[in-house]
Amino acid sequence: MTSSLAVSPFQVISSRKNATATQSSKEPPIFPASLHATTIAAAADLSTPSQLQQLHARLIKSGLPPSSSASALPLPRVAAVCALSSPSAFSYARRLFGLADAASETVLWNSHLNTLSSSPSPADALALFSRLRFAGVASDVFTLSFVLKACSRTPAALPLGRAVHALVEKLDFRSDVFLLNTLVHMYASRGDIPAARLLFDVMPAKDVVTWNIMITHYTKTGEMQIARHLFDLMPERSVRSWTAMIAGYGQWKKPREAVRLFREMESAGVQPNEVTVVAVLAACADLGELDLGKRVHEFAKRCSFQKKNVRVCNTLIDMYINCGCVEKARQVFDEMAERTVVSWSAMIGGHAMHGQGEEALKLFSRMREAGMEPNGVTFVGLLHACSHMGLLEEGKRFFSSMTEDYGIVPEIEHYGCMVDLLSRAGFLEEAREFVREMPVKANSVVWGALLGGAKVHKNIKMGEEAIRHLVELDPLNDGYYVVLSNIYADAGRWEDVAKVRRMMKDRGLKKTPGWSTISLDEVVHEFVAGESDHPKIEEVYRGWDELLEKLRCRGYAPDTSAVLLDMDEKQKEKVLYRHSEKLAVVFGLMNTPEGRPIRIMKNLRVCSDCHAALKLISEVTDREIVVRDRNRFHCFRHGSCSCRDYW
DNA sequence: CTAGGGTTAG
Incomplete structure (x- = not known):
């Protein structure tokens, strides 16, 4: 019944010989003799060029005029399937797209470039762009802005980005602020700051976005004063300008600045959005600023951010945990309609930090029942819970289960937790042995854990060994010396206490004031x-x-x-x-x-x-x-x- | 059919 499909549909619309005969013959026909709207809708699931071509052939055979059969095909799907497969499939798609005029073909390709440029593999957009250029498809401002976006997201795409810049000049798109903004962003995100800054400085018509792009770049690199300078200088600010600054201060451990700016934003009458809320809540978490955190929570409820945004909820959980309100955190967690691994990990870690180890372990079981896969952070929380409760065996089990059952490779944090677990429980020798056998080099956290255990269990020798490593790894941290002298003081060895004090003095260290x-x-x-x-x-x-x-x-x-x-x-x-x-x-x-x-x-x-x-x-x-x-x-x-x- | 900001540990 489907014998007519043996003819390549490509030949139906193409006057050229040979095109894709090889392709379509490999796959069995999939369409029934009569075509209905539902059949066409099902084409959204088609996955190979030849399947699409079969459908196309059907459309043509149905007697509809070519333009309507082209519009009946799901073009985005055609583009997705054909654009990057064989050259013949690509030209098949081109023919389909090019049924109208050149400008509409560009629009069709732009749409697909857009999809690819924000996909997990933006390099695909670049590959498609080079095909389009080679085939002579015209580029407009949209085309170039999508390509530039893809460049921004692709490592090593700077040379291509520069070429696109040249094209912007050549096609005389210089006055398009939108396009220039994507260019500035491309240069900034690909690390060519001089080029980004030059463009920014010479752009005659900057808009808020232009400023925001530069500000964001400086907040990312930690150049907060420059970011602030631009922020103060810009003629008008949007929510995103404020948010970028607030988030930047938060990320660079200036939560007080973040909170201060948030209040200024409120006075300026600018409505925060979800991202602002996340940024300011993170700052509140750092500061332990519960009152503001609560107020922002109320706001998030009113705007139904809490209902529809998982990240807002995750940050709320973190804020409450870090402000000492596990119950509140748990309430937010329990009310969540959907949770990510971040939600679970934050809550498990929160219970652990608050000495509610049993609750942390229970929550992990529930997480598994819910079918949620744990990640490395989840296990940090679990190990943390065990070490704070002295659950030695439990902790060891989690540590091996992590690799054996979940295929998670332990990182330095996990080793740190294990050393903490062992040495806190008094197994200092075992902890030392564990450090020796670790596949990664011990860091200051690891030795610090050993030092802490040495203090609790009054083991001078272990304390001395730990400090030898710590002065190498983290020479400016005075805390370790203080712990060591505590160990000596505990043992009544005052001359050693004095010796440690001299050591600190020699190194120009002073005890950090509490x-x-x-x-x-x-x-x-x-x-x-x-x-x-x-x-x-x-x-x-x-x-x-x-x-x-x-x-x-x-x-x-x-x-x-x-x-x-x-x-x-x-x-x-x-x-x-x-x-x-x-x-x-x-x-x-x-x-x-x-x-x-x-x-x-x-x-x-x-x-x-x-x-x-x-x-x-x-x-x-x-x-x-x-x-x-x-x-x-x-x-x-x-x-x-x-x-x-x-x- | 366009650009810019965000969450978990140690």
């Missing part, structure tokens, strides 16, 4: 150990003295072992009482209503004395105190801490 922040009504208050310049500091000192009396009644005795300075006990106590987290907590107690949780962010780890004091304070004042330190969260409630003193 600081803690607490945010109230969207204002961040910072306290620095010993030398706070907070306007209310005197009140805070008085508040602490009062609190200290109550603590003493409950048996609080200062633990001065963490104070390494050479001074008498009384002086050491004074130093302890000026630790930043204590000051921030007192400030929080004095400035928030009864019963409200207090959230503190700290740059270093909580010292043992503050840890003990905070436990008591939570009991005496009946407040929940959440402290985010360098490593994890401590949630103090009713006299105990969520870390179960295992940290």
Whole structure:
């Protein structure tokens, strides 16, 4: 019944001989004798040029005029299938496209170039473009802008991009701002900054996008002052200008700037969009700025960003976790209609950081039940959960399962987690052995974990070995020396404590001052150990003295072992009482209503004395105190801490 | 049929 299809359809529309006979004969005919609209719709699933050609033949045989049979074929599909396969298929498509005039053919190809240029393989667009040029198909501004976009996304496409630039000049498209913008973007993203900047500087008619492209480039490379300079200079700003700056500040660890600019944006009356929301929430996460985070959350709800945008939700989860509100994070997570591996990993890692290891492991099971594939980050969270709970066997199992069951190659982070897990649990020798056998070179995180274990388990030898590597790997970090001298101090080896202090001095290192922040009504208050310049500091000192009396009644005795300075006990106590987290907590107690949780962010780890004091304070004042330190969260409630003193 | 901004760990 389909014998008529044995004739190549190409020959039906082509006067040339031989064209594609070889192709169509290989595949069995697939169309029924009578053609219906549904059959044509099914052509969207066709996957080879010859299948398309069969369909075309059918159309022609149906007696319709050529133009209508061409319009009945799904041209985007034809282009997708034919453009990059054999030359004959390409010219078949050309014939189909070229049934009308040259300009409409260009439009048809442009559409397909657009698809390819934003596909995962933009180089395909470049391949098609060279075919089109070779075949003499005309280019217009659209063509070139798609090709330039593809160049932007293809490594090593700079020479081609320059050639396209020449074509822009030759075809006299110089006055097209749109096209010039894609050119600027192409140069910037392919690393030819002088060319990008030159074009930018000489462009007579720049628009917001032109400025945004340059600003974005500078924010990406971390040249934030230049970005800011352009931002301040530009005649008008769009949401994207603000967002690019806010995101840039966030990425370069200037979350305060990010938040400040966000507020300026609000005053300027510019409506944030989803991307702005993500950027500012990330900054809030960094700062522990819960109040603003909550306000942005409300806004995201009102705009239904939370409903329709997974990334917004993921960032909300991260924000709440980093602000010490796991429950809130979990609520966002539970309300999500669809979740990505990022959502799961963030939530698992969040439970782990908050000492809710069981919950983290449970969530992983649920993740598997939901059919979601974990990635490397998921396992960092899981290993983290195990090491913070001392689940040695569980952690080892995850580590091997990661490779064996999920084919994930462990990265340095995973090794770091394992060393942390082993050494924290007291298996220092095994941890050392593990480092020796790792296929990758240990970094400062790995040795730092070993050093931490050495401190907890009072192993001087291991501490000394770790520090030898650490001074090589991370010479400017004073934290390691401090830990080492803690180890010596614990053992009463004061001459070694002094030796470490001399080492630091010789290397020009000073102990990083501890600081803690607490945010109230969207204002961040910072306290620095010993030398706070907070306007209310005197009140805070008085508040602490009062609190200290109550603590003493409950048996609080200062633990001065963490104070390494050479001074008498009384002086050491004074130093302890000026630790930043204590000051921030007192400030929080004095400035928030009864019963409200207090959230503190700290740059270093909580010292043992503050840890003990905070436990008591939570009991005496009946407040929940959440402290985010360098490593994890401590949630103090009713006299105990969520870390179960295992940290 | 066009250009520019975003999420998880350590």
